[in-house]
Amino acid sequence: MRDFLYYSFLLLLGFAWYRFGQKQLRKAPFDENGAPTQGLVGPVGFLMSVGVGGAIVFFILRALARGEVPCVGKGCAGQVYTLAAHASAYWANVLFLVWLALALGYALYVTLKIWFR
Template identity: 65%
Template sequence: MREIIYYSSMLLLGFAWYRFGQNRLNKGYRDENDQRTEGFVGPFGFVMTAGISVYLLFAFLRALVRGEVPCVGKGCRSQIYTLAANAGEYWANMFFLLWIVLALGYGLYVTARIWFRA
């Protein structure tokens, strides 16, 4: 039951993140207070977020190829889940890595679209 709540809350959070980005894109150049519409992050944050996204994407692809993923979280210090021995934990960590990569990538996409409007 806990897994169902976890995965459904992750999907709902992803949908809320998507709607927030779409609302930000649909605002136009200025909001109702005549303030410029800003992206999610500034230039330094954009570069830092891009670096984190690339690192996590590399970790995701590496885990797919090797069949093992390090545990993501505070409670499992340097534990490695393998696909053969711990399939449930392996796919849970893979889902989390993929979700984070997609969320950060979407934030970068929205920011770049706002910056480079025609």
């Protein structure tokens, strides 16, 4: 039941993130004061998101290649889940990393779309 709630929450949060990005894209290029519409992240946040997103993609690829992923969380710091011994925890952590990479990628996409219209 806990896994069902976890994955449902991830899907719900992803849907809300998608709707927020679509709402930002539907805004007019300029507001009522003539200032351009701001993206989800600014220039520094964009560069940081690219760096963090690249690191997350690297961790995902490393986890898939080696069959082990370090725990993503406070309660299990330093613990490594392997595909052979802890398949459920392994895939839960890999899914969370993929979700983070997709969320950051979508934020970058929306920001670039706003900047170049």
